[in-house]
Amino acid sequence: MDVLNPMTYDAEEDQLRDRTKYSQMDKHLIPVEFQQQPVSTGTTIVAVEYDGGVIIGADTRTSSGTFVMNRFTDKLTQLTDRIFCLRSGSAADTQAIAQVVTYQLDFLSAEMNEPPLVRIAANCVRRMIYQYRDDFLAGMIVAGWDKKLGGQVYSCPLGGLLVRQPVTLGGSGSTYIWGYLDNNYRPNMTQQECYDFVLKGITLAITRDGSSGGCARIAIINKDGVERIDVLGNDLPKVFDL
Amino acid sequence: MSSIGSGYDLSASQFSPDGRVFQVEYANKAVEASGTIVALRCKDGVAFAVEKIVTSRLYESGSNKRIHNVDQHIGMAVAGLLADARQLLTVARDEAKQYKYDYGVSIPVKYLADRLAMYMHAYTLYGFVRPFGCFILLAAYESDGPQLYGVEPSGVTYNYFGIAVGKAQQTAKTEIEKLKLSELKLEDGIKEAAKIIYQVHDEVKDRMFELELSWVGKVNDGKHERVPTNVFEDAEKFAKASLEEADDDDDEM
Numbered sequence: 001m002d003v004l005n006p007m008t009y010d011a012e013e014d015q016l017r018d019r020t021k022y023s024q025m026d027k028h029l030i031p032v033e034f035q036q037q038p039v040s041t042g043t044t045i046v047a048v049e050y051d052g053g054v055i056i057g058a059d060t061r062t063s064s065g066t067f068v069m070n071r072f073t074d075k076l077t078q079l080t081d082r083i084f085c086l087r088s089g090s091a092a093d094t095q096a097i098a099q100v101v102t103y104q105l106d107f108l109s110a111e112m113n114e115p116p117l118v119r120i121a122a123n124c125v126r127r128m129i130y131q132y133r134d135d136f137l138a139g140m141i142v143a144g145w146d147k148k149l150g151g152q153v154y155s156c157p158l159g160g161l162l163v164r165q166p167v168t169l170g171g172s173g174s175t176y177i178w179g180y181l182d183n184n185y186r187p188n189m190t191q192q193e194c195y196d197f198v199l200k201g202i203t204l205a206i207t208r209d210g211s212s213g214g215c216a217r218i219a220i221i222n223k224d225g226v227e228r229i230d231v232l233g234n235d236l237p238k239v240f241d242l
Numbered sequence: 243m244s245s246i247g248s249g250y251d252l253s254a255s256q257f258s259p260d261g262r263v264f265q266v267e268y269a270n271k272a273v274e275a276s277g278t279i280v281a282l283r284c285k286d287g288v289a290f291a292v293e294k295i296v297t298s299r300l301y302e303s304g305s306n307k308r309i310h311n312v313d314q315h316i317g318m319a320v321a322g323l324l325a326d327a328r329q330l331l332t333v334a335r336d337e338a339k340q341y342k343y344d345y346g347v348s349i350p351v352k353y354l355a356d357r358l359a360m361y362m363h364a365y366t367l368y369g370f371v372r373p374f375g376c377f378i379l380l381a382a383y384e385s386d387g388p389q390l391y392g393v394e395p396s397g398v399t400y401n402y403f404g405i406a407v408g409k410a411q412q413t414a415k416t417e418i419e420k421l422k423l424s425e426l427k428l429e430d431g432i433k434e435a436a437k438i439i440y441q442v443h444d445e446v447k448d449r450m451f452e453l454e455l456s457w458v459g460k461v462n463d464g465k466h467e468r469v470p471t472n473v474f475e476d477a478e479k480f481a482k483a484s485l486e487e488a489d490d491d492d493d494e495m
Contacts, residue, residue, distance in 0.1 A: 108345070112353055123346030148385055162346070 042211025043075060044173030045086035046201050047143040048185070049166045050194045053151040053222030054143040057198040058086055059173065059206050060214035071214045076228075080105050082221055083121045083144030088171035089158070090137040097128045097138055118144040122154035122162055130160025139170050145221050173205030173212035180204055191220065203236045253369035265373055266366050269395035272375030273322040277451065278408035278442055279308070280418065280435045281319060281379050283390040287428035287459015288381035290319045291435035293408070293443055296450040309456045309468065313338040315382050316351050317458050317466035321407040322376030322395075330378055334358055351382035355391035355399045363397025377407045383464040410442035417441060428459040432469060436477040437484050453478060 042063050047056040058075040061068055075087050077098045083105070087094035101124045105116045122142040129138050143153040155161070155168045167185050169177060180201055189197065195218065202216045216231040250256050251264030258264060277293040292308045308327075309319045312334045320327035337357045341349035358378060366373045378393045390402045403423050406414030417438045426434065432455060443451055455474055458466035469477070 111356075112350070117347060119347055120345040123344070126346075127344070 042173075042209070043088040043171030044177070044202050044205035044209060044212040045075060045088050045141055045170040046174075046177075046198045047086060047141045047153040047168055048189075048194050048198060049143075049151045049153050050189060050191055051151075052191070053145050053220060054153055055191070055194045055198050055218065055220050056084055056086055056141070056143045056153075057202050057216055057218040058171075059202055059212040060217055061212055062091055063211050068213070073214075074217060076217055076219050078102075078226075079121050079142070080109065080144070081115055082146065082223075082226065083116070083118050083142065084219060084221060084226075085121070085125060086141040086143070086170060088139045088141075093136045093138045094140060097125060097136070097140065100128060101125050115146065117146045117148055118142065118152040118154065119149070119164075122152075122156060122164075126154075126156045126160055126162040129156055129158070133158070133160050141168055141170050143221065145223055147223075151222065169201070171212065173202075173209035176208040177201045177205045195220065199231060200237055203239060206236070207239050254366050254371070254373055255369035263366065263396075266396045269322075269373040269375045273377045273395065273407060274409065274411070276321045276323075276408045277308070277448070278406060278410045278414055278439060279319050279321050279379060280404075280406050280414050280438045281381065281390055281392075281402065282404045282418065282421070282423060282426070282431045282435050283381075283388050283402060284423060284426040284428045284431035284459070286388065287383050287431070287457055287461060288317070288388045288390050289428060289432040289435045290317060290379065290381060290454070290456045291432070291439045292319055292454040293410075293439045294452045294454050295448045296452055299450070303452060307454060309454050311466055312354065312380070313342070313348055315348055315384075315458070315464050315466060316354060317381045317456055319379040319381075319456075320376050321379075323374075324376075326374045327376040327378070330358060330362070330374060330376065333361055334378075334380075350384060351380050351389045351391060352401075355380050355393055359393045359397045359399045362393060362395065366396060379405065379407070381458055381466065383459045388459060406438070406442075409448075410444070413442045414438050428457055428461055429473070432457055432473065433477045433480040436481040440481040440485050453481075 043059060045058045047054060056076060060072045062070040062073045077085050077087060079085055079102050085098055101121060104124050105121055109116050125140055125142050129136055139157045141153065141155055145151050152164060153168055154164050166187060167181065169181060184197060198218060199216055206212050215233050216236060218229045218231065220227040250258035254263060254265040277295040280291045282289045290309055294308050306324060309317060310331050312318050318331060318334060334354060337354055338349045362374050365371050373395045375395060380391045382389050391399055392402055392405055393399050404418040406418060421434055436453060436455060439453060455469045455477055456467060457469055458464060
C-alpha cells in the first residue's frame with residue numbers, strides 16, 4: 001500500500017452508510033439522493049490485449065442515484081506491479097475485493113519469490129465474487145502482463161465466472177458500445193490502435209450512458225511497466241453532437 | 243560411520259552438545275537402508291528409476307509401488323519408510339489440490355517442494371513425534387524446463403541435476419556423474435537410469451527386485467507417468483546387456 005498514492009477511498013460514502021443507520025432523524029436532514037441509492041460505479045470499463053501487453057481504460061464517474069459522488073474516480077486499481085483490476089458495480093464491494101486480493105497476491109509472491117501470474121489474480125477475484133455472489137454486486141476485469149503468457153485480460157462478471165478474452169467491456173456504459181467493439185475490433189492491432197480503440201469506446205459510452213462520465217483514465221501495461229494516461233474531458237475525441 | 247548419541251538421541255527436541263539432532267540423522271539411516279532410486283534431469287525431461295526390493299515370491303508383482311503422481315504434472319519417488327511416504331504423498335496431493343482451488347493453476351513443483359519440506363521439518367521440532375524416515379523426490383516438466391527437487395527428512399530441499407538415494411547411493415552417484423546430463427535426451431536418460439539400477443543392485447543381499455521406471459517431459463507433454471511397456475522393455479534389455487559386458491565402460495550411446 002503506497003502512502004503517496006493511496007487507493008481511492010470515499011470517506012463520505014463510508015460515513016454516510018453508517019449515518020443512515022443510526023438515526024431516523026437523518027431522514028429529515030439528508031438529501032433524498034443519499035438515502036435511497038447505494039453508491040455504485042455505474043461505469044464503463046474496457047480492456048484489450050495486444051502483442052506484448054494490455055491496454056485498459058475506464059471512465060471516472062461514481063454516482064449515487066443521480067448525484068455524482070466523485071467525478072474523477074480511479075477505477076483502475078493496481079493489484080500487483082503488472083496486474084490491474086477494473087471495477088464496476090458497487091464501489092464498496094469492488095474496493096473490498098481489490099484490497100483482499102492485493103493482500104493475497106502480495107503474500108503469494110513473497111512465498112513463491114516471483115510476481116504472480118495474471119491468471120492467479122483473476123482466480124482470486126473470481127473466487128471472492130463467487131463465494132459471496134448473493135451479497136456482492138461486483139463485475140470486474142483483471143488485466144495485466146506476466147512472463148509466462150504475456151498480456152492477458154480476464155473477465156470476472158457478476159455471478160463468479162472466469163473467462164479469458166482478447167477484448168472485453170464492463171459496466172453499465174458497456175451496453176452502448178458492444179456494437180462499436182464488434183465493428184471496430186480486429187485481432188493483432190498495434191499498441192496505438194488499441195489505445196485509440198479504448199479511448200474512443202469510453203468516450204462513446206460516456207456520451208450515451210448517464211452513469212458514466214467525467215474523463216477517461218487509461219493504463220498501458222507491458223513488461224517494461226505501467227504507463228498511466230488521464231485524458232481530461234476537453235481532450236476526449238470529438239463525437240458528433242446531435 | 244555409526245555415532246552413539248549417548249543420551250541426546252532420545253527425542254527430536256534435543257540437541258547434542260556438538261549441535262546435532264540425532265533423531266534426524268537416524269531418520270537418514272532409514273533412508274539409506276531402502277532400495278536405490280536414481281533420478282536424472284535430462285535435457286527435455288526427468289527420469290525416475292527405482293529398485294523396488296521384493297522380499298518374498300508370494301507378493302503380487304506391482305504391489306507397494308514407490309513412484310506416484312501428485313498432480314497430473316508432478317511425479318514423486320520415495321526412499322525410506324514406505325508408510326511414512328504414503329502420508330507425505332497424501333499431504334502433497336492436498337497441497338496441490340488446495341493450490342489449484344485457490345489460484346486456478348497447477349502448483350509449481352518448487353512451491354510444492356517448499357511446502358512439503360515445511361511439513362517434514364515441523365516433525366523434527368517436537369519430542370512427541372518422530373521425523374519422517376523418507377527422502378522424497380519430486381519431478382516435473384514446467385514452462386522453464388525440467389525440474390527435479392529432493393526433500394530430506396530434516397526438511398531441507400535441493401534442486402538436482404541428478405541424484406541417487408538409498409542403499410547404493412554412493413556407487414550410483416559415481417555412475418551418474420559420468421553422464422553428461424545437459425545433453426542427454428529423455429529417451430536415452432531412462433535407459434541410463436535403468437542401467438545404473440541394475441549395476442548397483444546387490445545380487446547377494448537382495449535377490450529379487452522389481453524395476454520401476456517413470457518419466458515426465460516433452461515426450462509426454464509434461465504429464466508424469468510410468469513409461470510405456472515398449473520403452474520399459476527396451477530399457478531393461480539395455481540395462482541387462484550392459485551388465486553382461488562386465489567392466490566395460492564404453493557402452494553404445
